[in-house]
Amino acid sequence: MEVLESRLTAVRRCCAALPDTRTGDNWQYTMADIGLAAFAVFFAQSPSFLAHKRHLVEWHGHSNAQTLFGMAKIPTDNHIRARLDPITPDHFTPLFAEILTALEQSGGLTAFRRLDEHVLIALDGTEYHRSTEVQCRHCATRTRTGQPTEYFHTVLCATLVAPGHDRVVPLAPEFMVPQDGHAKQDCESRAARRWLARHGAVYARLKPVYLGDDLYACQPLCEAGLATGGHFLCVCKPDSHPTIQEYLTGIDLLEQVARVKRGRERVTHRYRWLCAVPLRGDDTALNVNWFSIEIVNPKGEVTYRNSFITDLPVDASTVAELSACGRARWKIENESFNVLKTKGYHLEHNFGHGTATSLGRARHPQPDRLCAPHRLRPRRRRLAPGPRHARAAHPLLPQSAGADRLSGLPVLDRTPGNARLRAATATPARLTDRPASQARRSIRSSAQSRIENCCDRTD
Numbered sequence: 001m002e003v004l005e006s007r008l009t010a011v012r013r014c015c016a017a018l019p020d021t022r023t024g025d026n027w028q029y030t031m032a033d034i035g036l037a038a039f040a041v042f043f044a045q046s047p048s049f050l051a052h053k054r055h056l057v058e059w060h061g062h063s064n065a066q067t068l069f070g071m072a073k074i075p076t077d078n079h080i081r082a083r084l085d086p087i088t089p090d091h092f093t094p095l096f097a098e099i100l101t102a103l104e105q106s107g108g109l110t111a112f113r114r115l116d117e118h119v120l121i122a123l124d125g126t127e128y129h130r131s132t133e134v135q136c137r138h139c140a141t142r143t144r145t146g147q148p149t150e151y152f153h154t155v156l157c158a159t160l161v162a163p164g165h166d167r168v169v170p171l172a173p174e175f176m177v178p179q180d181g182h183a184k185q186d187c188e189s190r191a192a193r194r195w196l197a198r199h200g201a202v203y204a205r206l207k208p209v210y211l212g213d214d215l216y217a218c219q220p221l222c223e224a225g226l227a228t229g230g231h232f233l234c235v236c237k238p239d240s241h242p243t244i245q246e247y248l249t250g251i252d253l254l255e256q257v258a259r260v261k262r263g264r265e266r267v268t269h270r271y272r273w274l275c276a277v278p279l280r281g282d283d284t285a286l287n288v289n290w291f292s293i294e295i296v297n298p299k300g301e302v303t304y305r306n307s308f309i310t311d312l313p314v315d316a317s318t319v320a321e322l323s324a325c326g327r328a329r330w331k332i333e334n335e336s337f338n339v340l341k342t343k344g345y346h347l348e349h350n351f352g353h354g355t356a357t358s359l360g361r362a363r364h365p366q367p368d369r370l371c372a373p374h375r376l377r378p379r380r381r382r383l384a385p386g387p388r389h390a391r392a393a394h395p396l397l398p399q400s401a402g403a404d405r406l407s408g409l410p411v412l413d414r415t416p417g418n419a420r421l422r423a424a425t426a427t428p429a430r431l432t433d434r435p436a437s438q439a440r441r442s443i444r445s446s447a448q449s450r451i452e453n454c455c456d457r458t459d
């Protein structure tokens, strides 16, 4: 309870400092009351403002507004929307760093340490508003063939995760909204680079390893993570990384096998890796370390397969933990997005879209009876739910575009499609030098000599 009171005090202090744009006579509510009233909707997991007010007024015979949140008065929902609409999300950013600092000082961060004192920060985008009706000037748009234009909002989230830990810690988000000087719509890649530029230095003391899906396994994002003092560990799909596939082709990869007990059965984890592979096919390519994991059940069937790239050292002593950390990326979807959307926090519910900032939130097919702000009232009839507006369920936990495939072995007589590889094959280089122009022949030779050192481990 002491921790809760401390955190609520921080939220109250942050809300009290919010800019107040009121110019009229309606000053009966403080910005702290207004901000806390909005926060309380999500804290109490209220499905609507109506239910929220009931929660606030009376809960177990007490006034939650006063006893829990320290609110003097409860503003109306329309007043909350009108006052908070012009306020940018950046005003709440310090709260996330404050919560992480408190976790660090209390020793709670220790349980999140992996890979020799690193922490894992998963980055991923998610959509929280989609409509063909409700929109604002910050909405992104898309038009599918034969379908009406869709207006949607997305946000890049950063979440502290750890394999084997059943909790996650959300960090400051970065909203994808139109940026000054950019004609194109904002995207997840640009939002991720903005997030790293804004917050990377703050979290550098934690020795972060940034986890990302295949979208993040590209040079600009990997370099952005390294530039902030962090590391990267990203999913690397074969189809989107032809240069890496060229280097993997025809090589006897270093391998380690481990038997792992899972319930009553024992499964086999098979790891393969190759270090110092160019991420792309030009002379400025970043060298990365590639590894993969296969899980084989007792029947010999492959039940899971994925591959990753990282700047961290990959060898027999680290590849198993690196694989576990890479797989922990899914926690941002399973234990963050899924919880926010389906476990009572109603992230996609229409509490009001707003017009002034990027905080527009609406997508639920059943808009809250009181949720439509005064600006949207002329559209209210069109917001009414009905079969005509029924939409197919949006997948909350999108599946991977496909299990990663290891390239077939070996295809040695094929001329490399990559110019660097073609040139390099005529000039053998040492693996230990790990230059970007390393020859496939030399890698194969070195890798085959090192394969003798690979080990089998049974536990």
Ligand SMILES: [Zn+2]
Residues within 6 Å of the ligand: 134, 135, 136, 137, 138, 139, 140, 151, 152, 153, 353, 360
């Ligand atoms: Zn919008």
